[in-house]
Amino acid sequence: MDTIQNLSTFLSRHATPYDPTTDTYRRPPFAAPVKxxxxxxxxDAHSYYTKVPPQGIVPYILHYxxxxxxxxxxxxxxGMTGVAALMCAHPPAEALHLVHDARPGPRYAILNDLSPAATHIAYNYCTPVDGEALKRAFERIKAAVKEEFDRxxxxxCDRCGGPATIRHIIFKQVEGRWYLRGEQVIEGGLGLIVEDEASAIAWLSGLLGNEPQTTGDLxxxxxxATRDAAIAKSLDQILEENFxxxxxxxxxxxPTxxxxxxxxxxxEVSAQAHLRVIRRYLEGDLDRCTVVAKGDDVLGTLEPLKR
Known part of the structure; x- marks a missing residue:
């Protein structure tokens, strides 16, 4: 009921009832090329399927x-239509160039979608926020995830040799095999096929033997490489165990x-620790236990929980 009342109030403020006797609305088709x-x-603020840049919508709103x-x-x-409607208050120069009789000024919009995610994103795109508060919140999140993000x-950087962050990856397909941009194309075959853990280790050995790489690079x-492979272990597990x-x-x-x-x-230390745990559990000394690992020194230290 609140939603209906809010919508009714919004319409009463911003909508004009159609009157066929006085309406003089006429617009020729908009035929200018829009880029x-x-x-x-x-x-870039938030990804979404079939998203259209709002700058491409503004000319149509200005025209019609x-x-x-x-x-x-x-x-x-x-919510890009809503963003474009707000942008009409100060339209981009490109839009004004396309729409010669444009009348700048904000338009109002009602945005609806069946997807809760869509309406959530659209609402936050079109709702004013405290810029400084948003920046502070982002910096807190950025600091909290920095270690995992860097990993x-x-x-x-292939230019200066300093640390860098991957922004996007470009692939190309040659004879059924996908390559990263700059990666050497294997002529006359598909090279090493990754099918299981053993071939995955061999494949990683070939990569890392040529040049050390971060997890982000890999x-x-x-x-x-593993798109069609049946590998139970993750990349992190295989790296930890073999490199x-x-x-x-x-x-x-x-490794040397x-x-x-x-x-x-x-x-070996880890395996022995687990064996001791199992032995004590079978002998009735423990209900369960916790294996504590910290660096290379205390791996296997036990903190038993007595019956």
Missing amino acids: ATKATRFY TDPGDLILDLFCGS LYGTT IPKWQV WREERTGRWRL KEERRKMSAKE
């Missing part, structure tokens, strides 16, 4: 409506003999 880029702060008119979008998606998307390649991560750079590489010995010793 709009997706690389804008509005478009007047300032103060009400627009109804029954399938609003992420997943951190890489090395993820897109892993997703392509060495440099603490300073966060890059994975092939000494590093492999440390890895084997670590696995």
Whole structure:
């Protein structure tokens, strides 16, 4: 009921009843070519399927409506029609160039969608917020996820050699095989086929043998290489069990003999700890227990919970 009342109030403020005796609305078809880029702060704020840049909608609103008119979008998606209606208060120069008789000024919009996610995104796109408060909240979230974000998307700049962040990945397909941009195309065959854990380790060994890489570097390649593979373990698990991560750079590489010995010793300590837990449980000493791991030193320390 509140929603209906709010909508009724909104309509009474911003809508004009149609009167066929006095209405003189006439608009020729809008036939100018419209181009709009997706690389804008509005478009990039939140992804959504079939999203249209609001700059591409503004010319149509300027042509077909007047300032103060009400627009109804029954399938609003992420709310770009609402954003475009608000942008008409100060239209982009490109839109004014396309619509010669444009009348700048804000339009009003009713946005509707069956998807709760769509209406949530659309509402927040079109509702004013405290910019400074939003920035502070973002910085808190950014700091909280920085370590995991760097692990997943951190890489090395191929120009300066310094730390960098992956923004997007470009692939190309040649003879049924997907390649990253700049990756050497294998002539006359598909190269190593990743089918199981063993072939995945061999594939990673080939990559990391040529050049150490971060988890972020490996993820897109892993997703392509293992698309049709049946591998129970995750990329993180296979890396932890078979390769060495440099603490300073966060890059994975092939382990040296000494590093492999440390890895084997670590696995042995862990296995022995679990065996002791199982033995004590079977003997009735424990209901359950917790294995505490911290670095290489205390892996396998037990904190039993007595019966």
